[in-house]
Amino acid sequence: MKIIIANSTVLHKKLEKELVKKYEAIIVSKKEELDSERIKKISPDYIFFIHWAYKIPVEIYDHYRCIVFHMTDLPFGRGGSPLQNLIVRGFSDTKLSAIKVVEKFDAGDIYLKKKLSLKGTANQIFLRADKIIEKMIGQIILKRITPRPQTGSVTIFKRRIPEESNICGLEDLKEAYDYIRMLDGEGYPKAFLETEKLKFEFSRANFKSNKLLAYVRIIKK
Numbered sequence: 760m761k762i763i764i765a766n767s768t769v770l771h772k773k774l775e776k777e778l779v780k781k782y783e784a785i786i787v788s789k790k791e792e793l794d795s796e797r798i799k800k801i802s803p804d805y806i807f808f809i810h811w812a813y814k815i816p817v818e819i820y821d822h823y824r825c826i827v828f829h830m831t832d833l834p835f836g837r838g839g840s841p842l843q844n845l846i847v848r849g850f851s852d853t854k855l856s857a858i859k860v861v862e863k864f865d866a867g868d869i870y871l872k873k874k875l876s877l878k879g880t881a882n883q884i885f886l887r888a889d890k891i892i893e894k895m896i897g898q899i900i901l902k903r904i905t906p907r908p909q910t911g912s913v914t915i916f917k918r919r920i921p922e923e924s925n926i927c928g929l930e931d932l933k934e935a936y937d938y939i940r941m942l943d944g945e946g947y948p949k950a951f952l953e954t955e956k957l958k959f960e961f962s963r964a965n966f967k968s969n970k971l972l973a974y975v976r977i978i979k980k
Contacts, residue, residue: 764809855875
């Protein structure tokens with residue numbers, strides 16, 4: 760059994776190590792490494808896209824079993840920034856969907872879905888997701904699961920931009936807490952406030968007894 764793990768972020772490095780240990784997986788982390796000639800030489804049984812920031816070439820997903828993991832109960836929540844879009848909408852849990860890669864983003868057939876709690880910081884949620892993804896990969900390989908078409912109404916999420924991390928317009932402490940924690944992960948733009956010359960970036964939020972405490976980093980603009 761040969762598998763490739765495609766991951767373009769530091770968020771899933773621990774999972775990478777576990778999958779290399781368990782399956783002798785080959786890791787792909789850069790766009791240019793997902794080259795059709797290179798992949799042909801490896802001839803993988805599966806390519807699992809854990810967190811991939813680039814468009815997957817048609818010659819790859821047309822010739823190999825390519826599976827991507829998405830943090831919503833598809834077809835609800837197709838599109839970008841699923842974690843943040845779920846939290847700002849008030850969700851406390853979601854489902855991880857393992858889907859077949861097709862031309863249309865997040866529209867492929869479903870291999871598996873597993874429940875995922877959205878408590879804690881972005882880093883904590885991704886670490887929790889890693890354990891579930893590892894088990895899902897094992898199930899897909901062992902049971903040779905056949906994917907089935909998505910059913911239900913389609914809801915599209917729009918990818919969030921850094922400017923939307925500004926918390927100056929928020930009026931509720933719980934909402935401010937959610938903004939801070941959902942962006943408290945490696946590679947994400949922190950929740951922030953700014954003055955004419957200074958920027959205040961927030962992390963490590965703690966919300967108890969109607970009090971919000973957080974670590975703040977102040978930088979000059």
